[in-house]
Amino acid sequence: MSVWFVVQSQSRLENAAQQLAVAHAEAVVQLLDTGAKPDDLRLLVRDSIYEVTDRSGHRLASCPALRGATLAAYDADVTVGPGAIDRADPASVGCAPELGGLDEDLTVHVIHEVSGDSEYDVYAGVRIDPEGQAAVDSARATLTAGVPTVAVLIGVIAWFAVSRSLRPVEAIRAEVAEIGAHDLGRRVPAPGSADEIARLAATMNSMLARLDDAVTRQSRFTSDASHELRTPLASMRTQLEVLLAHPDRLDWRAACENALLDVTRMQDLVADLVLLGKLDAGPDRLEPVALAEVAEAAVAGRDVHVEVRATPVVRGHRPRLERLVRNLVDNAERHATSRVVVEVSVVDGQAVLAVSDDGPGIPEADRERVFDRFVRLDDGRARDDGGAGLGLAIVADIARAHGGTAELEGGSRFVVRLPELKTS
Known part of the structure; x- marks a missing residue:
C-alpha cells in the first residue's frame, strides 16, 4: 500500500x-x-x-x-x-x-x-513541482525506513498476542497429554474468559467426565461380574471336591442337582452380561412395535392383570421390549402380596408402560440406585432370591436404547416411557 x-x-x-x-x-x-x-x-x-x-x-x-x-x-x-x-x-x-x-x-x-x-x-x-517532489521524497524516505520497522513491530506484537492467546490451548494440550487411562479424574485448566478456548476447555472436561464415568462403570461392572461368577464356580468346585473325596458319603444325584443349579445361575448371568454388552454397543435395527401386544405376549400364562388404556406404537426391538416387560413383572411377582398389574397408556405423546404390585415397596433411600447394575437391596421387598441384581439395570438400558426412560414412582410402581411412533 x-x-x-x-x-x-x-x-x-x-x-x-x-x-x-x-x-x-x-x-x-x-x-x-x-x-x-x-x-x-x-x-x-x-x-x-x-x-x-x-x-x-x-x-x-x-x-x-x-x-x-x-x-x-x-x-x-x-x-x-x-x-x-x-x-x-x-x-x-x-x-x-x-x-x-x-x-x-x-x-x-x-x-x-x-x-x-x-x-x-x-x-x-x-x-x-519542488514542494510536491520534496513531499514525495520525504514520504518515500519515511516509508522506506518506517514500513519495515512498523511491519516488524506489528509482527512482534502479533506473535506475542497469538502466543498469549494460545497459552491456554497449550496448557490444555499438556494436561491432556499427561492424562492416562487410570487418571481420568483430572481436568484441563479452564481460562476465565468466555471465548472459544473456554468452551473448548469446558467440552474437554465434559468429555473427560463422561470417560471417567464410563471407565468407572466398566471397572465396577467387571469387578461385580467376576464376583458374581466366582460364587457359583466356588460352590461347584467345593461340591465336586467333596464328592470326589467322599464318594461313599454323599448323594451323587443331589450333588449333581446342586451343581446344575449353579450352572443355570451362571448361564443366566452370562446371558444378562451379553445383553448388557449389546445394549452398551448401540441400538439394533428397530421397527414399529405395538406396545400393548408386547405386554400381553410377555405375561402370557402368568397371573398378571393387563390394563390396555391405549394402543401406542413405538419404534423398537420386539424381543428386547418383551424382556423389559418380563424383568419388571419378575421383580413385581417376587415382592407382591397378591396382585401385579401391567398398564399400557399414552401420556403427553409418549407411550407409557407401568408395572405395579401391592408389595411393601422400596425404601425411599434406595429408589435412586435401584436401576444400577448388581444392586441388590437388603431390606424388605428387595431381598433377592438368587438374582444377580441385573434385572432392573437391563430394564433401564433397554428403555434408554429406545430413546426412553425408566423410573420408580412411589415405592412399587415402575414406569417406562418411550417415544410414540405416529402412524398416518
Whole structure:
C-alpha cells in the first residue's frame, strides 16, 4: 500500500509537469507556424524553458542561454547545472522564474514537438513541482525506513498476542497429554474468559467426565461380574471336591442337582452380561412395535392383570421390549402380596408402560440406585432370591436404547416411557 502511494504521487507530479511542458511546446510551435522567427521568441515567449533547433540539431534559440548543455531530449528528464546557464546573456532574461538565483542542479521534464513545416524541432521543459517532489521524497524516505520497522513491530506484537492467546490451548494440550487411562479424574485448566478456548476447555472436561464415568462403570461392572461368577464356580468346585473325596458319603444325584443349579445361575448371568454388552454397543435395527401386544405376549400364562388404556406404537426391538416387560413383572411377582398389574397408556405423546404390585415397596433411600447394575437391596421387598441384581439395570438400558426412560414412582410402581411412533 505504501509503495503504491509513493508511485501514484510521483506519477501525478510527472503527469502535471508533462502536460504543462506540452502546452509550452505547442505555444512555441504555434508562434513559429504563424511566421515568427526563432530570434523573435525571446520577446514573444515569457516564463518558459525551451530550446529550438533546426533539423540538423543546430541551436537557433534557447531560454535560458546554455553553455555546454542542451534541452534536446524526447519526453525525458534533463538536468541542467547552475554553471551551465549563461545569466549574462540577454536570452536568459524572462525565462522561468525558478531560474533566478538557482544555485543547484535543475531537473526539468522535456517534451519534443516539430513545427508545422517541419523546419524546427522544439523542446519545452517544465520543472516538477519542488514542494510536491520534496513531499514525495520525504514520504518515500519515511516509508522506506518506517514500513519495515512498523511491519516488524506489528509482527512482534502479533506473535506475542497469538502466543498469549494460545497459552491456554497449550496448557490444555499438556494436561491432556499427561492424562492416562487410570487418571481420568483430572481436568484441563479452564481460562476465565468466555471465548472459544473456554468452551473448548469446558467440552474437554465434559468429555473427560463422561470417560471417567464410563471407565468407572466398566471397572465396577467387571469387578461385580467376576464376583458374581466366582460364587457359583466356588460352590461347584467345593461340591465336586467333596464328592470326589467322599464318594461313599454323599448323594451323587443331589450333588449333581446342586451343581446344575449353579450352572443355570451362571448361564443366566452370562446371558444378562451379553445383553448388557449389546445394549452398551448401540441400538439394533428397530421397527414399529405395538406396545400393548408386547405386554400381553410377555405375561402370557402368568397371573398378571393387563390394563390396555391405549394402543401406542413405538419404534423398537420386539424381543428386547418383551424382556423389559418380563424383568419388571419378575421383580413385581417376587415382592407382591397378591396382585401385579401391567398398564399400557399414552401420556403427553409418549407411550407409557407401568408395572405395579401391592408389595411393601422400596425404601425411599434406595429408589435412586435401584436401576444400577448388581444392586441388590437388603431390606424388605428387595431381598433377592438368587438374582444377580441385573434385572432392573437391563430394564433401564433397554428403555434408554429406545430413546426412553425408566423410573420408580412411589415405592412399587415402575414406569417406562418411550417415544410414540405416529402412524398416518
